[in-house]
Amino acid sequence: MATTTTTKxxxxxxxxxxxxxxxxxxxxxxxxxxxxxxxxxxxxFPEIATASVEGPEDTGNVLRYKFSRAIGEKG
Incomplete structure (x- = not known):
């Protein structure tokens, strides 16, 4: 006899x-x-236009995204 297990x-x-x-x-x-x-x-936040995006990082409660400014020279 086979036993079936139900997982919710x-x-x-x-x-x-x-x-x-x-x-x-x-x-x-x-x-x-x-x-x-x-x-x-x-x-x-005008700098966000060229920012890189990190994430999502699962903190257990939320998915966290981070915008990081692009590093470079002006000119």
Whole structure:
């Protein structure tokens, strides 16, 4: 006689948060892509337009993305 085991899986939707220059920025809209979030934040933080994106980092509660300024010479 075969025994079957049923396992219940619990799914949790993780919220996103963004960081730039030490500032925590709540997710402006979960339906937005990371690039759309970048475009939305560019007027407030112009350097984000050329920043690199790190992440997502799963902290257990949220998915964390970090915008890092591009390092380079002006001119």
């Amino acid at each position: 899986l619990k799914t949790t939707v993780l919220l996103r948060e963004f960081y730039y220059n030490g500032v925590r920025i709540p997710d402006p809209g979960p339906e937005m892509t990371v690039d759309q979030v970048r475009d939305l934040l560019t007027p407030r």
